Amino acid sequence: MWELLARSLEASTIFLFAALGELINQRAGVLNVGLEGLMLFGGTTAFITAQATGSYPLGFVAGLAIGGLLGLAHGFFSITLRGDQVVSGMGLWILSFGLTTYLGNPHTGPLGLGRIASFFGLSPFFVLGVALVGITWFLLFRTTQGLAIRSVGENPAAAEGSGISVTAVRYVCVLCGGVLAGLSGAAYTLSYNPVWNYNFLMGWGFVSLALVFFSMWNPWILLAGASLFGIMWQLSLSPELVLPGVLSRYVWRMVPFAITIPILSVISTPWFRRRWGLARPEALGRPYEKS
Amino acid sequence: SSASAAAAKNATLAILHFSVIKGTTWSGAHDRAGQRLHAKHPNVKIVVGNAEFMGLPLKDIADKYPNAYLGSVVASDITTKRNFIRFFPRQYQALYLEGLIAGALTKTGNVGIVSAFPNIQVLRRTAGFYLGVQDAAKALNKRVNVYVKYVGDWYKPTEERDIASTLVSQYKVDVLTQQTDSGSPLDVAQEKKIWFVGKDMDTVGFYGWSNTDTVAVSFDTRWEVLYDRMIQDWMAGKQNPRTFLYLGMKDTMTLADGTVEPTVDIMNNKKIGVDAISPKALPLIPKSIVQLVGQRREQMLKGDWDPFTEHEFVSNGTGLELKGTPGTPIPSKGTVVKKAQQVPADDWLLGKFNFDLDGMTILK
Amino acid sequence: MPKPLHADGPSAEPILAARALTKRFPGVLALDHVDVEVQEREIHAILGQNGAGKTTLMNILFGLVQPDEGALFLRGHQVEFRSPHDALAHGIGMVHQTRRLVSAHTVLENIVLGHPRVRGVLNLRRVAPEVEVLCNKYGFTVDLAARVWQLPEGERQWVEILKALYRGAQALILDEPTSTLTPPEVTTLLAGLQALVRDQGVTILLVTHKLPIVMAASHRVTVLRSGKVVARVRTADATEDMLVRHMIGRDIAVRTGKRSGEPGLPVLQVDRLSAVNDKGQLALQDISFSLREGEILGVAGVTGNGQDELAQVLAGLRDAVSGTVRFDGRDVTGLSPLAHWRVGIGYVPAERVEVASIAAFSLVENTALNYHFDPAFARRGLLDDARLEQLTRNILSGYDVKAPTARTRAQHLSGGNLQKLILGRVLSRKPRLLIAHLPTQGLDVEAAAFVRAALLDAKADGAAIVLISEDLDEILSLADWVAPIYEGRFGAVLPRAEADIETVGAMMAGWSAKEVRVQ
Amino acid sequence: MRLGRYDVTLEPRTTRPAFYSSLTAAGAILLALALASVLFLSAQTPLLEAYRAIFSYAFFNPNGLLATIHRSIYLLLCTYAFLVPLRAGLWNIGLPGQVYAGGVAAFAIPFVFRTQEAQTLSLPPVLLILLMVASAAAAGAVVGGFAGILRARFQVSEILVTMMLNSILFWLVAYMIKEGGPFMSPRGEGESFALPPALHAPLLWGVPFTAVLALGAAVFLDILFAKTPLGYRIRAFGQSPAAARYGGIIPLALSLLVFLLGGGFAGLAGYHYFAALPGVYKISGNYGYYGDLSFYGIISALIARGSSLGAVPIAVLFAGLSLGARFAQGELRLPFGVDYALLGLLMMTFVASHVLYQFRVAWRRVPSLALRHAPTQLPPG
């Protein structure tokens, strides 16, 4: 049972890294719906690099770098050019989906390196994820830089008027978001399932995106949400361990995705917003024009 | 599915595979077949590609192109036409040998299969493997459970990994094999340091996936043997002289470099036969079983023995109910579907084999 | 590197000077070689009509906008502000025309936001006493832990000033600080500003287009018109008339509305109406009044006291939590917005760009916003484009809208012209009840006069009008009934004759009718 | 950015000539094709041969052309499925799920009428075919409408909901066609039963009648958006939901409607692919690939800037390109995924052209510091 739980937590780290990056993005007011694309590209690059060089660190560096680059590309479009953030995000997703399919294809198959060590079966990335959650929370809510980030996401004009460069803060945040998405992808292809195949995420990036909304932009709730989703995902693959023979495996496979929809709906109701507050950054998705 | 078509006098062989992915066990073997045929028949144009079909299964267009010779892998449908042949290799023979090795290797007495979903092809191949496992168990006087856990698709690497992991961690499986196409189960076996038994292709030898420390043995399918028969028929001016090709270990071809190879064989790291057994696994397998593997292989190469003829088929009560009229229900548990020493009909094997053998555990 | 403002002793140089500032926006020359000099310890008013370039000038002084030409000087040293950060570092603070506070954050968080001395780990407990000291110095009480959205508008203004002072601003730019304050709050603010100059040596740049404020509070005035400086005078030497002429450039041609007859039949009865805002708080409480044909009810109040909710409930865009609205004797509470249009209720919302028009649509398509459901404008299931265009042309000429053609996109219209178009469009439906929310906000004197005249015309034609405005003068000049609104309640519904500026002003600040009378 | 004495900035365009939008669309496509040459060169394929293989197969080879037409119909229907909600400002990325739903619903008709067992029809075939078309459209509409209603009622992100529905419906199809599922083929090969020949969609000149639907819809949608009150409402809502609500448009009804309509088109695409294509007539085992392919619909709608008529040539081009690329891959032994790469490149150049379309590069001299002397005091008046 412990192994199953450990595996679930490893799955949740994939969601967690990407969602944490997106959370930072969104706290600064930038919406990146192309998260899945960043993860695909980061994961593929990390995989190819690690396989070519035989070095995990290099793989991670490459994955993080490409994630960061794509994050910056999204930033350029949405911050500097003040374009539609959904268009840009969707663009990144489809671009990555298409190009990684092509680039990664010759590498289809196992990575062929020794596994990254684990602590009693628990992925070191989960530990890293928890640490990052703590760091992010502290950064966002206990430092002036965090106050600046949150202000930029709520009311960029007010932040700019207080001497904060909205552009700089947003760029730093999209960079962080991109790097974390790249990390998520790299953790997927180098540790969670070091076997490359095209479109390997199959919607995990979108689940991560949904998790940010669930979390009400709070890293700790995000951690809980990601863990829950990881467990749900793992159980959906082995339903016989919980409810043997109750439903078809195909129905179980739908469950994690299906549960997302009612949760999203509930947290979107006016009742819920009134009860738990409107945490959604006020300026989310809106380009900022000076003055 | 896969097809070959040759046009006019200057023959062209087109091998189309619909599986999206190159770098899988199944498609990889087809790819290799194209290369080997190209070497053997330099004057025949061989085209291998991922087929894009907006419809048009070969069966339907066969009438439209009466001068072409078409063929298709059997999944279960065995209908044919004058210029349309069905073919499949007798992989169950090699799988039986793998089963012997797997049954001998397990210490926990649990062998796991990561499988796609039940269909005739899968059930039949699994039966071959299972008979091997049980023969080894009997010879060594131990109990071996075979667990099957389905993924739901041929190619879902992430899910295949998790299902393999669950087999290892929850069902204490220490020998793993797969009836799916990705490299994930192999990767799990390597990670968990248990034995893996491969499918469709010698992935250690051809893809360099993993090594013989993990892969105890694999089986290798040479589609080129089947295609070669069809090319030869075509060049001799004959189209579909048979209704289907169901070739096994006794059927061989000679490659361009002079190697004679049977349609299927156990193979690992480019070694064949008993030598294919991983050097690290060999000491762990009782001599009697190694001998048995060698003996059965020799018999099958000669065509003197066949596991499906030798053994009786007793239904496990699980499998796949075939619909349609008349339907084929799953024989109820304990039913003796075929008696020992009785030769099963090829069309029955290819089109009706819809049950698991008694004693297997299908995880739902 | 010039020194910060406060580091220097008194000198003859102007503390802050702008030389030959020019700023172009696509299609507009917002500033045209503007020179401004501000002396130390003065309240310097910048006066000008809408669009004169006041905000643009201030944004340049604060580093938010970079000039195309010209330069800034602090005590004679040239400086370049690439962002507000630079301006703040030089001791210049700004309170913007539109509130620039993060409403989800606490007052204290807003005050320390971006402060150069508060770095790294956010230790608000250490900062709080300092801010409290500052509050005490100016006799200002505010709950530092309160979230900004919970504060009344007047206090938010003070939070912004406090924030600038906490950063050590020696020159303070205030852009239209009085536009959202009640008359008593205005008095308090101006007194406070004068004290700042007198006691703390702060220099203040006060942007406004309200003459009485200039006359009451400033030492010197610079008048801008169409991006040019047209006058620099000492307030003591100026008269209101003179300043108006500088501001407008000529005498105003004001159109007056039709004179109306006696009020007619009752049109609207509102009974104990309550509604909640988007945050779910009760924003409108127990509103009751009735209105007859040819009458105007003026709802006077500072923004954020339930006006939005009132207008939206009356237009059918928001549900009431209790109470009823009867129109022509029929209960219309809870009917859809479309049903409101159909029965003859017209609505001119405050947000002319976001709500009342669609920027990317042509003027004809914008007209269709109020006609797409009208069978008279559909032919065989298709929209009757020719008729819509004809109607649009009529509105353009009838309401003096300056637009190249009826196919121009709405985004190319100036604010005043857009407002006239919207009003004309809504009135072309001949509504029996018109809800006009801030109809003249941001309009220049002429356009505002035009809009007021159009409202009077509609009244004369028998429409009942609910006029929601922050401009007390406007309400007092148009309304038959005056209802001061404060925190979602009407202080009273006074007949025009009983409504004087002090009474209404006091009620807008939350005094009850009884308290006002005692005073 | 400063370059010498000039300040270079991107400025929003104030005027956008009409031809500019077709120009940028063409530019985006050409640029993507040009970028694809990097892929060919890296695979050491002669460029001209690669492009020749792609285009000659897609548009000049009789088999290829037919396939291109078939695929164009599919892509066009997917394009509309994305385009209609887009005009209302909503993103329907649930095309795969709605396509699957359409396929399943189409096959539900012969299943309910038990034709797959007896191969006999209890109703006239025309009626059954009509029922299949209607049921496919309705199922797509229901799946789409579900996202629409959540969006309208609770402001739930339609992007997330439609994406989740894609996964859900993917497994629903698997459930239906595999392992004894209701629609499993009689031999259990992981695909659905085949339609009896009587239920094959009628062909007009070798092309299924869905072509008429696809082209008719282009005209219909164009008129809808240009001329009808409903189209006006959708556009108004897309530009400004607040203004639309002010104008009496009911957001709930509209969000629902565009998703019903969009989903309906995707459902028809599902019908077209699974039940109308000569030779298919079943839910094939590789249905997931057609889900991926439907994303081309997103790009053609975006590049066509929401114009249904403009989308026709673009969808045909994309159909040809994706098929031709697959063909070239086999013919020239290119690595797998050329068609996917092209999809990505097209998306990238679209986003770039989107920028070009809205901005222009402005050069401005850095402000000179030469100052006029400022008069300190103007005489009043």
Ligand SMILES: Nc1ncnc2c1ncn2[C@@H]1O[C@H](COP(=O)(O)OP(=O)(O)OP(=O)(O)O)[C@@H](O)[C@H]1O
């Ligand atoms: N960012 C901008 N882009 C384009 N034009 C602008 C921009 N900001 C201001 N303008 C234009 O510049 C001119 C001056 O505007 P400004 O806001 O400075 O006027 P103002 O005097 O503050 O008016 P108001 O009394 O309405 O606040 C106006 O015509 C305005 O439309």
Ligand SMILES: Nc1ncnc2c1ncn2[C@@H]1O[C@H](COP(=O)(O)OP(=O)(O)OP(=O)(O)O)[C@@H](O)[C@H]1O
């Ligand atoms: N951001 C902008 N982008 C493009 N054009 C603009 C912008 N702002 C203003 N304009 C154009 O500048 C012109 C002046 O607009 P502005 O709003 O300043 O008028 P105004 O002088 O304030 O008049 P009014 O009193 O009627 O509001 C208009 O033609 C308007 O279309």
Ligand SMILES: [Mg+2]
């Ligand atoms: Mg201003």
Ligand SMILES: [Mg+2]
């Ligand atoms: Mg204006």
